[in-house]
Amino acid sequence: MSRVVMYETYGGPEVLELREVPEPHAGPGEVRIRVRAVSLNPMDSVFSSQPEFAARFGLTVPSGFGYDFAGVVDEVGADATGFVVGDRVFGGAMARAAADFVVVATPAETLWQTPEGIGDEVASSLPVAGRTAAAAVTAIGLRSGETVLIGGAAGGVGVFAVQLARLAGAEVIGTASEGTFEFLRELGAEPVTYGPGLEDRVRALAAGGVSAAIDLFGTETASAALELGVPTARITTIAAGPNPPGGVRATRGGADASPADLERLTAAILAGDIAVPIAATFPIEQIREAVELQAGRHVHGKVVITL
Template sequence: MQAQAESKHSSEGGGRAVRLRSFGGPEALEVHRVPAPGAGPGQVRVRVTAAGLNPMDWVMTADADTAARFGLTLPVGFGTDYAGVIDQVGEGVTGFAPGDRVFGGALSRAVADLVVVDARGDTAADEVHHTPEGVDDRTAATLTIAGRTAAAALAALGSGSGAQSNPGLGLGPDDTVLIGGAGGGVGVFAVQLARIAGARVIGTGSAASADHLHSLGAEPVTYGDGLTDRVRALAPEGITAALDLHGVDTVHAARELGVPDARICTIAAQIEGVPAANGANAAAGALEEIAALIAAGRLRVPVAATFPIDEIRRATELQAARHVRGKVVIDL
Protein backbone atom coordinates (compact mmCIF):
# COMPACT_ATOMS: atom_id res chain seq x y z
CA MET A 1 0.00 0.00 0.00
CA GLN A 2 1.30 3.46 -0.88
CA ALA A 3 2.21 5.15 2.40
CA GLN A 4 2.38 8.67 0.98
CA ALA A 5 0.00 10.84 -0.97
CA GLU A 6 1.53 13.51 -3.17
CA SER A 7 0.38 16.57 -5.08
CA LYS A 8 1.37 17.39 -8.60
CA HIS A 9 3.64 20.08 -7.17
CA SER A 10 5.96 17.72 -5.28
CA SER A 11 9.68 18.09 -6.00
CA GLU A 12 11.14 14.62 -6.24
CA GLY A 13 14.36 15.96 -7.78
CA GLY A 14 15.34 17.72 -4.57
CA GLY A 15 15.74 21.41 -3.98
CA ARG A 16 17.77 24.19 -2.40
CA ALA A 17 18.62 24.40 1.29
CA VAL A 18 20.85 26.63 3.37
CA ARG A 19 23.53 24.56 5.09
CA LEU A 20 26.49 25.19 7.39
CA ARG A 21 29.49 22.91 7.10
CA SER A 22 31.19 24.73 9.98
CA PHE A 23 29.71 26.75 12.82
CA GLY A 24 30.00 30.51 12.59
CA GLY A 25 28.31 33.71 11.51
CA PRO A 26 26.63 34.68 8.25
CA GLU A 27 29.82 33.92 6.35
CA ALA A 28 29.29 30.21 7.09
CA LEU A 29 25.90 30.07 5.36
CA GLU A 30 25.81 28.33 1.98
CA VAL A 31 23.03 27.37 -0.43
CA HIS A 32 23.20 23.75 -1.59
CA ARG A 33 21.16 21.40 -3.76
CA VAL A 34 19.94 18.56 -1.55
CA PRO A 35 17.86 15.40 -2.12
CA ALA A 36 14.14 15.67 -1.51
CA PRO A 37 13.20 14.45 1.98
CA GLY A 38 10.23 12.10 2.20
CA ALA A 39 7.34 12.31 4.64
CA GLY A 40 7.36 9.29 6.92
CA PRO A 41 4.49 8.01 9.07
CA GLY A 42 2.83 10.87 10.93
CA GLN A 43 4.72 13.49 8.94
CA VAL A 44 3.99 16.03 6.22
CA ARG A 45 6.30 17.54 3.67
CA VAL A 46 5.96 21.26 2.97
CA ARG A 47 7.01 23.12 -0.15
CA VAL A 48 8.29 26.27 1.54
CA THR A 49 7.40 29.64 0.04
CA ALA A 50 8.77 31.90 2.80
CA ALA A 51 11.02 31.53 5.86
CA GLY A 52 11.24 34.13 8.61
CA LEU A 53 14.52 34.85 10.40
CA ASN A 54 15.01 35.18 14.17
CA PRO A 55 18.01 36.00 16.39
CA MET A 56 18.06 32.42 17.68
CA ASP A 57 18.78 31.16 14.15
CA TRP A 58 22.30 32.53 14.04
CA VAL A 59 22.89 32.34 17.80
CA MET A 60 22.40 28.57 17.98
CA THR A 61 24.66 27.86 14.98
CA ALA A 62 27.41 30.29 15.98
CA ASP A 63 29.51 27.72 17.85
CA ALA A 64 29.61 24.02 18.66
CA ASP A 65 28.75 24.34 22.35
CA THR A 66 25.60 26.39 21.71
CA ALA A 67 24.56 24.12 18.85
CA ALA A 68 24.92 21.07 21.08
CA ARG A 69 22.41 22.53 23.56
CA PHE A 70 19.86 22.49 20.74
CA GLY A 71 20.85 19.01 19.59
CA LEU A 72 22.44 20.29 16.37
CA THR A 73 25.43 18.71 14.66
CA LEU A 74 27.24 19.46 11.41
CA PRO A 75 26.29 19.71 8.64
CA VAL A 76 23.26 21.66 9.81
CA GLY A 77 20.50 23.67 8.20
CA PHE A 78 19.34 27.17 9.09
CA GLY A 79 16.17 28.95 10.19
CA THR A 80 13.09 27.73 12.02
CA ASP A 81 9.98 29.67 10.92
CA TYR A 82 8.39 28.64 7.62
CA ALA A 83 5.21 28.91 5.58
CA GLY A 84 4.20 27.09 2.43
CA VAL A 85 2.03 24.37 0.93
CA ILE A 86 1.88 20.68 1.82
CA ASP A 87 2.94 18.53 -1.10
CA GLN A 88 3.23 15.12 0.58
CA VAL A 89 1.62 13.44 3.58
CA GLY A 90 2.81 10.32 5.39
CA GLU A 91 0.86 7.30 6.50
CA GLY A 92 -1.56 7.90 9.34
CA VAL A 93 -1.76 11.68 8.93
CA THR A 94 -5.20 13.20 9.40
CA GLY A 95 -6.27 16.81 9.18
CA PHE A 96 -3.75 17.74 6.49
CA ALA A 97 -3.72 17.09 2.75
CA PRO A 98 -1.61 18.03 -0.26
CA GLY A 99 -2.41 21.58 -1.31
CA ASP A 100 -3.11 22.84 2.22
CA ARG A 101 -1.48 26.18 3.09
CA VAL A 102 0.45 25.82 6.34
CA PHE A 103 2.99 27.46 8.63
CA GLY A 104 5.04 26.34 11.60
CA GLY A 105 8.50 25.53 12.89
CA ALA A 106 11.30 23.28 11.66
CA LEU A 107 14.29 23.75 13.95
CA SER A 108 17.36 24.90 12.01
CA ARG A 109 16.12 23.60 8.67
CA ALA A 110 13.38 25.97 7.50
CA VAL A 111 15.32 27.92 4.87
CA ALA A 112 14.88 25.23 2.23
CA ASP A 113 12.57 24.42 -0.64
CA LEU A 114 11.25 21.35 1.20
CA VAL A 115 10.90 20.55 4.90
CA VAL A 116 9.41 17.57 6.69
CA VAL A 117 7.66 18.09 10.02
CA ASP A 118 5.60 16.08 12.49
CA ALA A 119 1.89 16.58 11.78
CA ARG A 120 1.22 16.17 15.53
CA GLY A 121 4.14 18.29 16.70
CA ASP A 122 3.49 21.03 19.22
CA THR A 123 6.82 22.83 19.65
CA ALA A 124 8.58 25.35 17.43
CA ALA A 125 11.19 22.71 16.67
CA ASP A 126 8.74 20.58 14.72
CA GLU A 127 5.16 21.70 14.08
CA VAL A 128 2.62 22.59 11.42
CA HIS A 129 -0.59 24.64 11.46
CA HIS A 130 -3.17 25.61 8.86
CA THR A 131 -2.70 29.13 7.52
CA PRO A 132 -6.00 31.02 7.75
CA GLU A 133 -7.48 32.82 4.77
CA GLY A 134 -6.43 36.44 4.95
CA VAL A 135 -2.89 35.67 6.17
CA ASP A 136 -0.25 35.76 3.42
CA ASP A 137 2.73 33.40 3.44
CA ARG A 138 5.32 36.05 4.28
CA THR A 139 3.37 37.02 7.37
CA ALA A 140 2.70 33.40 8.34
CA ALA A 141 6.44 32.73 8.09
CA THR A 142 7.12 35.20 10.91
CA LEU A 143 4.81 33.77 13.54
CA THR A 144 6.24 30.69 15.19
CA ILE A 145 9.27 31.73 17.25
CA ALA A 146 8.32 35.35 17.98
CA GLY A 147 4.61 34.64 18.43
CA ARG A 148 5.23 31.72 20.79
CA THR A 149 7.79 33.71 22.80
CA ALA A 150 5.56 36.78 23.15
CA ALA A 151 2.59 34.67 24.26
CA ALA A 152 4.71 32.78 26.82
CA ALA A 153 6.25 35.99 28.17
CA LEU A 154 2.89 37.67 28.67
CA ALA A 155 1.44 34.59 30.33
CA ALA A 156 4.43 34.50 32.71
CA LEU A 157 3.42 37.87 34.15
CA GLY A 158 0.75 36.09 36.17
CA SER A 159 -2.67 37.42 37.04
CA GLY A 160 -2.52 41.08 37.95
CA SER A 161 -5.50 43.00 39.25
CA GLY A 162 -6.81 43.64 35.76
CA ALA A 163 -5.99 40.30 34.17
CA GLN A 164 -8.90 38.15 35.27
CA SER A 165 -10.65 38.48 31.92
CA ASN A 166 -7.44 37.59 30.07
CA PRO A 167 -5.77 34.90 32.21
CA GLY A 168 -3.84 33.49 29.27
CA LEU A 169 -2.06 36.80 28.72
CA GLY A 170 -1.42 37.78 32.31
CA LEU A 171 -2.55 41.35 31.59
CA GLY A 172 -5.80 43.27 31.66
CA PRO A 173 -7.32 46.75 31.38
CA ASP A 174 -5.99 47.85 34.78
CA ASP A 175 -2.38 47.15 33.79
CA THR A 176 0.33 49.47 32.54
CA VAL A 177 3.17 47.35 31.18
CA LEU A 178 6.69 48.45 30.30
CA ILE A 179 8.11 46.48 27.36
CA GLY A 180 11.84 46.73 26.72
CA GLY A 181 12.83 46.16 23.10
CA ALA A 182 9.26 46.78 22.03
CA GLY A 183 10.06 47.30 18.35
CA GLY A 184 11.92 44.02 17.84
CA GLY A 185 10.67 40.75 16.45
CA VAL A 186 9.08 39.56 19.71
CA GLY A 187 8.07 43.07 20.73
CA VAL A 188 5.89 43.47 17.65
CA PHE A 189 3.69 40.66 18.98
CA ALA A 190 3.97 41.43 22.69
CA VAL A 191 2.92 45.07 22.31
CA GLN A 192 -0.13 44.27 20.21
CA LEU A 193 -1.23 41.30 22.31
CA ALA A 194 -0.96 43.42 25.46
CA ARG A 195 -3.04 46.15 23.84
CA ILE A 196 -5.64 43.62 22.70
CA ALA A 197 -5.84 42.47 26.33
CA GLY A 198 -6.67 46.07 27.25
CA ALA A 199 -3.37 47.04 28.90
CA ARG A 200 -1.60 50.34 28.47
CA VAL A 201 1.84 49.76 26.91
CA ILE A 202 5.00 51.83 27.28
CA GLY A 203 7.71 50.56 24.93
CA THR A 204 11.43 51.26 24.94
CA GLY A 205 13.37 51.95 21.77
CA SER A 206 15.63 54.43 20.07
CA ALA A 207 14.41 57.95 19.39
CA ALA A 208 14.20 57.02 15.70
CA SER A 209 11.81 54.16 16.46
CA ALA A 210 9.11 56.33 18.07
CA ASP A 211 6.79 56.34 15.07
CA HIS A 212 7.17 52.58 14.68
CA LEU A 213 6.26 52.01 18.33
CA HIS A 214 3.30 54.37 18.04
CA SER A 215 2.05 52.37 15.05
CA LEU A 216 2.04 49.19 17.15
CA GLY A 217 0.05 50.84 19.93
CA ALA A 218 2.85 51.60 22.39
CA GLU A 219 3.80 54.88 24.00
CA PRO A 220 7.50 55.21 23.14
CA VAL A 221 10.24 55.96 25.63
CA THR A 222 13.95 56.02 24.79
CA TYR A 223 16.13 53.38 26.40
CA GLY A 224 19.41 54.09 28.19
CA ASP A 225 20.46 56.13 31.20
CA GLY A 226 17.53 57.83 32.88
CA LEU A 227 14.96 55.25 31.72
CA THR A 228 13.36 55.02 35.16
CA ASP A 229 12.79 58.78 35.35
CA ARG A 230 11.37 58.92 31.83
CA VAL A 231 8.92 56.10 32.56
CA ARG A 232 7.92 57.72 35.84
CA ALA A 233 7.16 60.94 33.97
CA LEU A 234 5.00 59.06 31.44
CA ALA A 235 3.19 57.03 34.08
CA PRO A 236 3.26 58.91 37.41
CA GLU A 237 0.65 56.50 38.75
CA GLY A 238 3.14 53.67 38.24
CA ILE A 239 3.50 50.56 36.10
CA THR A 240 2.18 47.15 37.07
CA ALA A 241 4.22 44.76 34.89
CA ALA A 242 7.29 44.63 32.65
CA LEU A 243 8.80 42.53 29.88
CA ASP A 244 12.49 42.77 29.06
CA LEU A 245 12.89 41.46 25.52
CA HIS A 246 16.49 42.59 25.07
CA GLY A 247 18.65 42.43 28.20
CA VAL A 248 18.31 43.59 31.81
CA ASP A 249 17.84 47.37 31.75
CA THR A 250 14.04 47.14 31.72
CA VAL A 251 14.13 44.72 34.65
CA HIS A 252 16.20 47.16 36.71
CA ALA A 253 13.87 50.06 35.82
CA ALA A 254 10.79 48.03 36.71
CA ARG A 255 12.24 47.06 40.08
CA GLU A 256 13.08 50.70 40.81
CA LEU A 257 9.47 51.57 39.97
CA GLY A 258 8.18 49.05 42.48
CA VAL A 259 7.07 46.22 40.20
CA PRO A 260 7.28 42.86 42.01
CA ASP A 261 9.55 40.26 40.42
CA ALA A 262 6.59 37.96 39.80
CA ARG A 263 5.21 40.51 37.32
CA ILE A 264 8.48 40.96 35.42
CA CYS A 265 9.64 38.59 32.68
CA THR A 266 12.78 38.22 30.58
CA ILE A 267 13.49 36.26 27.41
CA ALA A 268 17.20 36.96 26.82
CA ALA A 269 18.66 37.04 30.34
CA GLN A 270 18.50 35.08 33.58
CA ILE A 271 17.97 37.16 36.72
CA GLU A 272 17.40 35.55 40.10
CA GLY A 273 13.79 35.88 41.17
CA VAL A 274 12.52 37.04 37.77
CA PRO A 275 10.57 34.59 35.57
CA ALA A 276 12.11 33.82 32.18
CA ALA A 277 9.95 32.83 29.21
CA ASN A 278 10.65 30.39 26.42
CA GLY A 279 8.48 29.94 23.35
CA ALA A 280 8.40 26.21 24.01
CA ASN A 281 6.22 26.98 27.03
CA ALA A 282 3.54 28.84 25.10
CA ALA A 283 0.03 27.62 25.75
CA ALA A 284 -1.55 25.17 23.33
CA GLY A 285 -3.36 27.05 20.59
CA ALA A 286 -1.36 30.27 21.04
CA LEU A 287 -0.19 30.36 17.43
CA GLU A 288 -3.63 29.64 16.04
CA GLU A 289 -5.02 32.49 18.13
CA ILE A 290 -2.36 34.89 16.85
CA ALA A 291 -2.97 33.83 13.24
CA ALA A 292 -6.71 34.35 13.74
CA LEU A 293 -6.08 37.86 15.09
CA ILE A 294 -4.05 38.65 11.98
CA ALA A 295 -6.74 37.25 9.70
CA ALA A 296 -9.30 39.42 11.50
CA GLY A 297 -7.18 42.55 11.02
CA ARG A 298 -6.59 43.00 14.75
CA LEU A 299 -2.85 42.30 14.72
CA ARG A 300 -0.29 43.04 12.03
CA VAL A 301 3.29 41.96 11.46
CA PRO A 302 5.52 44.54 9.76
CA VAL A 303 7.92 42.84 7.33
CA ALA A 304 10.99 45.05 7.21
CA ALA A 305 12.79 43.31 4.33
CA THR A 306 12.62 40.29 2.05
CA PHE A 307 15.50 38.52 0.32
CA PRO A 308 15.87 35.60 -2.12
CA ILE A 309 17.56 32.51 -0.70
CA ASP A 310 20.77 33.32 -2.59
CA GLU A 311 21.14 36.44 -0.42
CA ILE A 312 20.86 34.57 2.88
CA ARG A 313 24.13 36.00 4.18
CA ARG A 314 23.04 39.60 3.59
CA ALA A 315 19.62 38.91 5.11
CA THR A 316 21.17 37.36 8.21
CA GLU A 317 23.60 40.25 8.64
CA LEU A 318 20.68 42.68 8.57
CA GLN A 319 18.66 40.63 11.04
CA ALA A 320 21.63 40.05 13.37
CA ALA A 321 22.27 43.80 13.63
CA ARG A 322 18.95 44.02 15.56
CA HIS A 323 18.07 47.41 14.15
CA VAL A 324 15.30 46.33 11.77
CA ARG A 325 11.76 47.48 12.59
CA GLY A 326 9.87 44.31 11.92
CA LYS A 327 10.74 40.92 10.50
CA VAL A 328 13.19 39.73 7.84
CA VAL A 329 11.86 37.06 5.46
CA ILE A 330 13.50 34.80 2.88
CA ASP A 331 11.42 34.18 -0.25
CA LEU A 332 11.73 30.73 -1.84
Protein backbone atom coordinates (compact mmCIF):
# COMPACT_ATOMS: atom_id res chain seq x y z
CA MET A 1 0.00 0.00 0.00
CA SER A 2 1.06 3.62 -0.52
CA ARG A 3 -0.17 7.02 0.60
CA VAL A 4 -1.88 9.53 -1.65
CA VAL A 5 -3.63 12.85 -1.08
CA MET A 6 -7.13 12.84 -2.56
CA TYR A 7 -10.38 14.77 -2.49
CA GLU A 8 -13.90 13.63 -3.43
CA THR A 9 -15.70 16.97 -3.20
CA TYR A 10 -14.58 20.48 -4.06
CA GLY A 11 -13.76 22.90 -1.27
CA GLY A 12 -11.03 24.29 0.93
CA PRO A 13 -8.15 22.44 2.58
CA GLU A 14 -10.65 20.49 4.69
CA VAL A 15 -11.61 18.31 1.68
CA LEU A 16 -8.09 16.91 1.34
CA GLU A 17 -7.56 13.43 2.76
CA LEU A 18 -4.49 11.23 3.07
CA ARG A 19 -5.46 7.73 2.00
CA GLU A 20 -3.82 4.38 1.49
CA VAL A 21 -4.21 2.86 -1.98
CA PRO A 22 -2.62 -0.09 -3.77
CA GLU A 23 0.97 0.68 -4.67
CA PRO A 24 1.30 1.67 -8.36
CA HIS A 25 3.97 0.11 -10.58
CA ALA A 26 5.70 1.15 -13.77
CA GLY A 27 4.23 -0.43 -16.87
CA PRO A 28 5.72 -0.62 -20.36
CA GLY A 29 7.25 2.71 -21.34
CA GLU A 30 6.88 4.11 -17.81
CA VAL A 31 9.06 4.92 -14.83
CA ARG A 32 8.02 5.10 -11.19
CA ILE A 33 9.36 7.80 -8.90
CA ARG A 34 9.56 7.48 -5.13
CA VAL A 35 8.52 11.00 -4.21
CA ARG A 36 10.58 12.84 -1.60
CA ALA A 37 9.25 16.41 -1.87
CA VAL A 38 6.17 18.15 -3.31
CA SER A 39 6.16 21.90 -3.88
CA LEU A 40 2.78 23.62 -3.61
CA ASN A 41 1.50 26.19 -6.09
CA PRO A 42 -1.53 28.52 -5.86
CA MET A 43 -3.19 26.64 -8.71
CA ASP A 44 -3.29 23.41 -6.68
CA SER A 45 -5.95 24.73 -4.33
CA VAL A 46 -7.80 26.40 -7.23
CA PHE A 47 -8.20 22.99 -8.88
CA SER A 48 -9.51 21.44 -5.66
CA SER A 49 -11.95 24.27 -4.91
CA GLN A 50 -13.32 25.39 -8.29
CA PRO A 51 -14.94 22.61 -10.37
CA GLU A 52 -15.43 24.78 -13.46
CA PHE A 53 -11.75 25.69 -13.55
CA ALA A 54 -10.68 22.09 -12.87
CA ALA A 55 -12.82 20.87 -15.75
CA ARG A 56 -10.87 23.09 -18.16
CA PHE A 57 -7.85 20.90 -17.41
CA GLY A 58 -9.76 17.63 -17.59
CA LEU A 59 -9.93 17.17 -13.82
CA THR A 60 -12.95 15.71 -12.05
CA VAL A 61 -13.56 14.24 -8.61
CA PRO A 62 -12.33 12.05 -7.09
CA SER A 63 -8.91 13.49 -7.77
CA GLY A 64 -5.36 13.47 -6.55
CA PHE A 65 -3.55 16.67 -5.60
CA GLY A 66 -0.44 18.64 -6.50
CA TYR A 67 1.78 18.99 -9.54
CA ASP A 68 5.45 19.61 -8.64
CA PHE A 69 7.55 16.79 -7.20
CA ALA A 70 11.10 15.56 -6.76
CA GLY A 71 12.35 12.10 -5.87
CA VAL A 72 14.17 9.01 -7.08
CA VAL A 73 13.36 6.62 -9.93
CA ASP A 74 12.80 3.22 -8.34
CA GLU A 75 11.14 1.24 -11.15
CA VAL A 76 11.69 1.28 -14.91
CA GLY A 77 9.19 -0.48 -17.15
CA ALA A 78 9.99 -2.33 -20.35
CA ASP A 79 10.95 -0.01 -23.22
CA ALA A 80 11.07 3.06 -20.94
CA THR A 81 13.73 5.51 -22.06
CA GLY A 82 15.86 8.25 -20.57
CA PHE A 83 16.01 7.13 -16.95
CA VAL A 84 17.40 4.29 -14.85
CA VAL A 85 16.74 3.11 -11.32
CA GLY A 86 18.47 5.42 -8.87
CA ASP A 87 18.20 8.59 -10.95
CA ARG A 88 17.29 11.63 -8.89
CA VAL A 89 14.59 13.52 -10.78
CA PHE A 90 12.12 16.39 -10.56
CA GLY A 91 9.03 17.00 -12.61
CA GLY A 92 5.30 17.56 -12.86
CA ALA A 93 2.30 15.26 -12.70
CA MET A 94 -1.10 16.94 -12.91
CA ALA A 95 -3.14 16.28 -9.75
CA ARG A 96 -0.93 13.31 -8.81
CA ALA A 97 2.22 14.64 -7.16
CA ALA A 98 1.24 14.45 -3.48
CA ALA A 99 1.76 10.71 -3.10
CA ASP A 100 4.43 8.21 -2.14
CA PHE A 101 4.82 7.20 -5.80
CA VAL A 102 4.26 8.86 -9.17
CA VAL A 103 4.28 6.92 -12.45
CA VAL A 104 5.32 8.85 -15.56
CA ALA A 105 5.33 7.80 -19.22
CA THR A 106 8.54 8.15 -21.23
CA PRO A 107 9.89 9.91 -23.13
CA ALA A 108 8.83 12.49 -20.55
CA GLU A 109 8.41 16.18 -21.34
CA THR A 110 7.95 17.09 -17.67
CA LEU A 111 10.60 14.97 -15.97
CA TRP A 112 14.23 16.02 -15.64
CA GLN A 113 17.41 14.78 -13.99
CA THR A 114 18.13 16.60 -10.73
CA PRO A 115 21.65 18.07 -10.91
CA GLU A 116 24.08 16.95 -8.24
CA GLY A 117 24.16 19.62 -5.55
CA ILE A 118 20.46 20.53 -5.72
CA GLY A 119 18.33 19.03 -2.95
CA ASP A 120 14.89 17.54 -3.41
CA GLU A 121 13.05 20.41 -1.71
CA VAL A 122 14.64 22.96 -4.03
CA ALA A 123 14.25 20.72 -7.09
CA SER A 124 10.54 20.32 -6.40
CA SER A 125 10.09 24.09 -6.71
CA LEU A 126 11.42 24.25 -10.27
CA PRO A 127 8.78 22.68 -12.58
CA VAL A 128 6.17 25.43 -12.15
CA ALA A 129 7.65 28.34 -10.18
CA GLY A 130 11.18 28.24 -11.51
CA ARG A 131 10.29 27.55 -15.14
CA THR A 132 7.44 30.09 -15.12
CA ALA A 133 9.75 32.82 -13.85
CA ALA A 134 12.40 31.93 -16.41
CA ALA A 135 9.86 32.02 -19.23
CA ALA A 136 8.49 35.37 -18.08
CA VAL A 137 11.92 36.99 -17.88
CA THR A 138 12.78 35.64 -21.33
CA ALA A 139 9.44 36.88 -22.75
CA ILE A 140 10.13 40.53 -21.94
CA GLY A 141 13.64 40.49 -23.42
CA LEU A 142 15.21 42.02 -20.33
CA ARG A 143 18.56 43.76 -20.84
CA SER A 144 21.28 44.98 -18.52
CA GLY A 145 20.71 48.46 -17.16
CA GLU A 146 16.93 48.38 -17.53
CA THR A 147 14.38 48.70 -14.73
CA VAL A 148 11.68 46.05 -14.47
CA LEU A 149 8.50 46.14 -12.39
CA ILE A 150 7.51 42.73 -10.99
CA GLY A 151 4.08 42.28 -9.43
CA GLY A 152 3.78 39.64 -6.70
CA ALA A 153 7.53 39.66 -6.22
CA ALA A 154 7.63 37.85 -2.87
CA GLY A 155 5.64 34.80 -3.96
CA GLY A 156 6.86 31.43 -5.17
CA VAL A 157 7.35 32.56 -8.78
CA GLY A 158 8.37 36.07 -7.79
CA VAL A 159 11.46 35.04 -5.84
CA PHE A 160 12.83 33.40 -8.98
CA ALA A 161 11.79 36.25 -11.28
CA VAL A 162 13.45 38.89 -9.09
CA GLN A 163 16.74 37.03 -8.98
CA LEU A 164 16.74 36.13 -12.66
CA ALA A 165 16.10 39.77 -13.52
CA ARG A 166 18.96 40.86 -11.28
CA LEU A 167 21.23 38.29 -12.94
CA ALA A 168 20.30 39.85 -16.29
CA GLY A 169 21.66 43.15 -14.96
CA ALA A 170 18.31 44.85 -14.40
CA GLU A 171 17.13 46.96 -11.52
CA VAL A 172 14.00 45.45 -9.96
CA ILE A 173 11.00 47.12 -8.34
CA GLY A 174 8.73 44.52 -6.78
CA THR A 175 5.17 44.90 -5.51
CA ALA A 176 4.40 43.29 -2.17
CA SER A 177 2.90 43.84 1.26
CA GLU A 178 5.01 45.83 3.70
CA GLY A 179 5.72 42.74 5.78
CA THR A 180 7.80 41.34 2.91
CA PHE A 181 9.85 44.45 2.19
CA GLU A 182 13.02 43.38 3.99
CA PHE A 183 12.80 39.94 2.38
CA LEU A 184 12.64 41.53 -1.09
CA ARG A 185 15.54 43.85 -0.34
CA GLU A 186 17.61 40.78 0.55
CA LEU A 187 16.81 39.39 -2.90
CA GLY A 188 17.97 42.62 -4.53
CA ALA A 189 14.62 44.27 -5.27
CA GLU A 190 13.28 47.68 -4.31
CA PRO A 191 9.86 46.97 -2.75
CA VAL A 192 6.71 48.97 -3.30
CA THR A 193 3.23 48.44 -1.90
CA TYR A 194 0.54 47.24 -4.29
CA GLY A 195 -2.91 48.79 -4.49
CA PRO A 196 -4.40 52.05 -5.85
CA GLY A 197 -1.80 54.62 -6.87
CA LEU A 198 0.82 52.00 -7.73
CA GLU A 199 1.98 53.82 -10.86
CA ASP A 200 2.63 57.00 -8.86
CA ARG A 201 4.68 55.14 -6.26
CA VAL A 202 6.69 53.39 -8.97
CA ARG A 203 7.23 56.67 -10.82
CA ALA A 204 8.71 58.13 -7.64
CA LEU A 205 11.13 55.21 -7.30
CA ALA A 206 12.19 54.95 -10.96
CA ALA A 207 13.57 58.31 -11.98
CA GLY A 208 14.63 56.92 -15.34
CA GLY A 209 11.35 55.17 -15.99
CA VAL A 210 10.39 51.50 -16.23
CA SER A 211 11.41 49.47 -19.27
CA ALA A 212 9.50 46.22 -18.73
CA ALA A 213 7.06 44.52 -16.38
CA ILE A 214 6.02 41.06 -15.22
CA ASP A 215 2.62 40.66 -13.54
CA LEU A 216 2.49 37.49 -11.45
CA PHE A 217 -0.86 38.13 -9.78
CA GLY A 218 -3.89 39.52 -11.60
CA THR A 219 -3.58 42.62 -13.76
CA GLU A 220 -2.73 45.52 -11.46
CA THR A 221 0.98 45.58 -12.29
CA ALA A 222 0.37 45.21 -16.02
CA SER A 223 -2.13 48.09 -15.95
CA ALA A 224 0.29 50.28 -13.99
CA ALA A 225 3.06 49.49 -16.46
CA LEU A 226 0.84 50.61 -19.34
CA GLU A 227 0.15 53.86 -17.49
CA LEU A 228 3.90 54.30 -17.07
CA GLY A 229 4.39 54.01 -20.82
CA VAL A 230 5.90 50.54 -20.98
CA PRO A 231 5.35 49.05 -24.48
CA THR A 232 2.91 46.15 -24.58
CA ALA A 233 5.60 43.87 -26.01
CA ARG A 234 7.67 44.40 -22.84
CA ILE A 235 4.88 43.41 -20.43
CA THR A 236 3.82 39.86 -19.62
CA THR A 237 1.25 38.32 -17.28
CA ILE A 238 0.82 34.78 -15.99
CA ALA A 239 -2.51 34.97 -14.15
CA ALA A 240 -4.61 37.49 -16.04
CA GLY A 241 -6.71 34.97 -17.95
CA PRO A 242 -7.00 34.81 -21.74
CA ASN A 243 -7.48 38.58 -22.19
CA PRO A 244 -4.79 40.55 -20.34
CA PRO A 245 -5.17 44.36 -20.28
CA GLY A 246 -4.15 46.49 -23.23
CA GLY A 247 -3.17 43.54 -25.40
CA VAL A 248 -0.07 42.64 -23.35
CA ARG A 249 1.29 39.15 -23.81
CA ALA A 250 0.31 36.27 -21.52
CA THR A 251 2.98 33.76 -20.54
CA ARG A 252 1.57 30.25 -20.18
CA GLY A 253 3.77 29.47 -17.23
CA GLY A 254 6.38 26.72 -17.34
CA ALA A 255 4.95 25.52 -20.66
CA ASP A 256 6.69 28.48 -22.30
CA ALA A 257 10.08 27.74 -20.74
CA SER A 258 12.74 26.34 -23.06
CA PRO A 259 15.33 23.71 -22.09
CA ALA A 260 17.88 26.54 -22.15
CA ASP A 261 15.80 28.48 -19.60
CA LEU A 262 15.86 25.52 -17.22
CA GLU A 263 19.57 24.93 -17.74
CA ARG A 264 20.35 28.57 -16.95
CA LEU A 265 18.19 28.39 -13.85
CA THR A 266 19.77 25.24 -12.41
CA ALA A 267 23.25 26.50 -13.26
CA ALA A 268 22.54 29.74 -11.38
CA ILE A 269 21.31 27.79 -8.35
CA LEU A 270 24.41 25.58 -8.35
CA ALA A 271 26.64 28.65 -8.67
CA GLY A 272 24.94 30.26 -5.69
CA ASP A 273 23.64 33.13 -7.81
CA ILE A 274 20.03 32.23 -7.05
CA ALA A 275 18.71 31.25 -3.64
CA VAL A 276 15.48 29.28 -3.38
CA PRO A 277 13.71 30.34 -0.18
CA ILE A 278 11.71 27.49 1.33
CA ALA A 279 9.13 29.29 3.45
CA ALA A 280 7.90 26.18 5.26
CA THR A 281 7.97 22.40 5.09
CA PHE A 282 5.26 20.03 6.26
CA PRO A 283 5.04 16.24 6.40
CA ILE A 284 2.39 14.87 4.08
CA GLU A 285 0.20 14.11 7.10
CA GLN A 286 -0.19 17.89 7.50
CA ILE A 287 -1.30 18.54 3.93
CA ARG A 288 -4.29 20.61 5.03
CA GLU A 289 -2.16 22.95 7.13
CA ALA A 290 0.33 23.34 4.29
CA VAL A 291 -2.36 24.18 1.74
CA GLU A 292 -3.98 26.66 4.11
CA LEU A 293 -0.67 28.47 4.50
CA GLN A 294 -0.05 28.46 0.73
CA ALA A 295 -3.57 29.66 -0.06
CA GLY A 296 -3.12 32.67 2.23
CA ARG A 297 -0.53 34.06 -0.24
CA HIS A 298 1.53 35.61 2.52
CA VAL A 299 4.48 33.21 2.49
CA HIS A 300 7.94 34.35 1.44
CA GLY A 301 8.96 31.69 -1.05
CA LYS A 302 7.82 28.08 -1.43
CA VAL A 303 5.76 25.74 0.76
CA VAL A 304 6.99 22.16 0.45
CA ILE A 305 5.53 18.79 1.50
CA THR A 306 8.08 16.15 2.51
CA LEU A 307 7.62 12.40 2.31
